[in-house]
Amino acid sequence: xxxxxxxxxxxxxxxxxxxxxxxxxCENSLDDIKKIASPEEDKPVSTSHxxxxxxxxxxxxxxxxTTPLMIEMDDSKNPYHEMPKGVKVVFYEDDLSxxxxxxxxxxxxxxxxxxxxxxxxxxVTNAQGQTFTSEELIDDIGNKKFYTDKPVEINMGNGSSMQxxxxxxxxxxxxxxxxxxxxxxxxxxxxxxxxx
Numbered sequence: 001x002x003x004x005x006x007x008x009x010x011x012x013x014x015x016x017x018x019x020x021x022x023x024x025x026c027e028n029s030l031d032d033i034k035k036i037a038s039p040e041e042d043k044p045v046s047t048s049h050x051x052x053x054x055x056x057x058x059x060x061x062x063x064x065x066t067t068p069l070m071i072e073m074d075d076s077k078n079p080y081h082e083m084p085k086g087v088k089v090v091f092y093e094d095d096l097s098x099x100x101x102x103x104x105x106x107x108x109x110x111x112x113x114x115x116x117x118x119x120x121x122x123x124v125t126n127a128q129g130q131t132f133t134s135e136e137l138i139d140d141i142g143n144k145k146f147y148t149d150k151p152v153e154i155n156m157g158n159g160s161s162m163q164x165x166x167x168x169x170x171x172x173x174x175x176x177x178x179x180x181x182x183x184x185x186x187x188x189x190x191x192x193x194x195x196x
Contacts, residue, residue, distance in 0.1 A: 045072045061096060065089045067107075081109040087118070089139075091173070093127075100126040100173040102137065114142040126173040129157030134167070144171035152178060159186045 051070045055063040067087040073080050087107040091099040105120035116139040124132035124146075134152040147168040154176055155161045166179035 045074045047071050060094055061092050063089055063091045078110055078112045080111060083107040083109070089116075098127065100124060102139070104137070115140050124173060128174050130174070130176070131155045131157070132167070132176060145169065146171075146173065154178065160184060 053065045067083040069085040071082045089102045104118035104122040122137045136150045152167045162183035164178035164181035
């Protein structure tokens, strides 16, 4: 009798094993489905490659944004566009001369807040020849200003530089106001009255 029970056990063992695997797989699939169906979960709506966008106002070109990859995310509370492979924005004056540029290794454009959050190796240049660097810069499009609370450095283009923590600027990208600033300003000895 015991031998027959043993036989039955070994006969149904493969079927039992397959059944347990199926239950395990179904459980994982249900978890994945719940995660995907969750209203809090951000879902990619579309992915675009080699994106080139022109922004205009009153039929005048104001900026051009290029990025190798843009992912549109469907967050019901705040939809956004993610640019995980970097971005470059060129800003133009009314006569189409370049007002300035921004590049970064990563950016998020938040539609409802009307901002672009540039992150990782942010570099800004303006028409005055200044170069601004930081790890984050927010372009507040609606209020026409740029700002950050991260450490910044500005090279003036004439040998002078300033560092600080936090900065802000208007839409013209000049002048920058830097918080908690220190700087290096070369002085020509000919212009120094103490040396005369």
